[in-house]
Amino acid sequence: MKTLPRVKLAMLPTALEEAPRLCKELDITLFVKRDDNTGLALGGNKARKLEYLVGEAVELGADTLITTGAPQSNHCRMTAAAAAKVGLACHLVLNGTALTVKQGNLLLDELLGAKVHFLGSDDASLAPARMQGLNDELTARGARPYLVPLGGSSPVGAVAYVMAIEELLTQSCGQNFDYIVHASGSAGTQAGLLAGVKSFGLPTRVIGISVSRPQLRLAREVLELCRDTLTHAGAQTRVEEDDVIVYDEYVGRGYGLPTEASTSALELFARREGIILDPVYTAKAAAGLIDLVRRGTIPAHSRVLFWHTGGMPALFADLAPHWGEKA
Ligand SMILES: Cc1ncc(COP(=O)(O)O)c(C=O)c1O
Known part of the structure; x- marks a missing residue:
C-alpha cells in the first residue's frame, strides 16, 4: 500500500471492547470498536x-x-x-x-x-x-x-478505514469477525472498511446500515468509492457487487428522525454496557444489528463487531429544525 500524506489528529488505536451483557442478550459474540473515542473534539469516525x-x-x-x-x-x-x-x-x-x-x-x-x-x-x-x-x-x-x-467521503478520506482494518487485525490477534456492522451515510466509512477487508483477505462481511440513502443508491456509491479507494491506496484487490451489503429499512421516516427501534437500541446499549450511542447514526445501526440477529440473517453465535462511529453531541441538541439529507 502507498504511503499517503497524513497528519496526526486521532488517538489510535481505539479500544476494541467486548460487550458481554449484550452477547448474552443477543446470543452472539459481540465486540464494539470504539471510534466514538477517537479523541478529537468528542471523537467519531x-x-x-x-x-x-x-x-x-x-x-x-x-x-x-x-x-x-x-x-x-x-x-x-x-x-x-x-x-x-x-x-x-x-x-x-x-x-x-x-x-x-x-x-x-x-x-x-x-x-x-x-x-x-x-x-x-x-x-x-x-x-x-x-x-x-x-x-x-x-x-x-x-x-x-x-x-x-x-x-469526508472521497478516496483520500476513505483510505483511513483501510488502515483501521489493519489496526483491528493487530488487536484481534488472528480471530476474525464474521460481520462488521456500522452506520453508513455518505459511503466513505463502508467503502474504506470493505476495501480493508478485501485488501487483507478477510472473510468478514461488512454490513452498512443506511441512515438516509436508499439501498440501491448507497450500495452503488459504496462499490464505486471502494474501487477508487483501492486504486488510491495502490492496492491490487478486486471488489464485486456481491461484496457490498447495505440495509435501508432502519432509516424510518428519514435522516435524523428517531424510530421506535433506534430509541430502544440507544437504551439497550446504555443500560447493558454503559455505551452511549447517538440518535442519528449509531442508534439506527444498532437497531439494524439487533433486528438482523433476531431475524437470523446474522446467525446465532456469530462473531460480530459493531463499529461505533460516534456522534454523541447530537444527543444534546434539538433534532427537529432543518434536517438536510445528510450530515
Ligand atoms: C456518527 C457518524 N456515524 C456514521 C457516519 C457515516 O459515515 P459515512 O458518511 O462515512 O458513511 C457519520 C457521518 O457523518 C457520523 O457522523
Whole structure:
C-alpha cells in the first residue's frame, strides 16, 4: 500500500471492547470498536478520514478548510476541530437557515472557531455551488482553501478505514469477525472498511446500515468509492457487487428522525454496557444489528463487531429544525 500524506489528529488505536451483557442478550459474540473515542473534539469516525484529508490539504499548501453538512453534522464539527489543531481557518456551509439556539455540534463548531455559513435552504444539493463560491471569494482575498467533500467521503478520506482494518487485525490477534456492522451515510466509512477487508483477505462481511440513502443508491456509491479507494491506496484487490451489503429499512421516516427501534437500541446499549450511542447514526445501526440477529440473517453465535462511529453531541441538541439529507 502507498504511503499517503497524513497528519496526526486521532488517538489510535481505539479500544476494541467486548460487550458481554449484550452477547448474552443477543446470543452472539459481540465486540464494539470504539471510534466514538477517537479523541478529537468528542471523537467519531471523521477523525480518521481527516488525518488523510488534512494531510493532503497541508501538502498542497492550503491554509483554509471548507466543508459542508447538516446543522448537527459531526463531520463539520470534527473538520473545525482538525483545522484548529493544525492551525488552519475553517468555513462550514450548513444546510437550512441560521438557528438562534446553538446546541450540540453547532455550538461546538463556533467554539472551535469555524465560520458558519447557512445555505438558506434545506436542499443539500445547493451546497457544492456555495462551497465553490466561497472557495473563489477566499482565493480572491489571497487564501488557499481546500475543499473537504461531504462526510469526508472521497478516496483520500476513505483510505483511513483501510488502515483501521489493519489496526483491528493487530488487536484481534488472528480471530476474525464474521460481520462488521456500522452506520453508513455518505459511503466513505463502508467503502474504506470493505476495501480493508478485501485488501487483507478477510472473510468478514461488512454490513452498512443506511441512515438516509436508499439501498440501491448507497450500495452503488459504496462499490464505486471502494474501487477508487483501492486504486488510491495502490492496492491490487478486486471488489464485486456481491461484496457490498447495505440495509435501508432502519432509516424510518428519514435522516435524523428517531424510530421506535433506534430509541430502544440507544437504551439497550446504555443500560447493558454503559455505551452511549447517538440518535442519528449509531442508534439506527444498532437497531439494524439487533433486528438482523433476531431475524437470523446474522446467525446465532456469530462473531460480530459493531463499529461505533460516534456522534454523541447530537444527543444534546434539538433534532427537529432543518434536517438536510445528510450530515
Ligand atoms: C456518527 C457518524 N456515524 C456514521 C457516519 C457515516 O459515515 P459515512 O458518511 O462515512 O458513511 C457519520 C457521518 O457523518 C457520523 O457522523
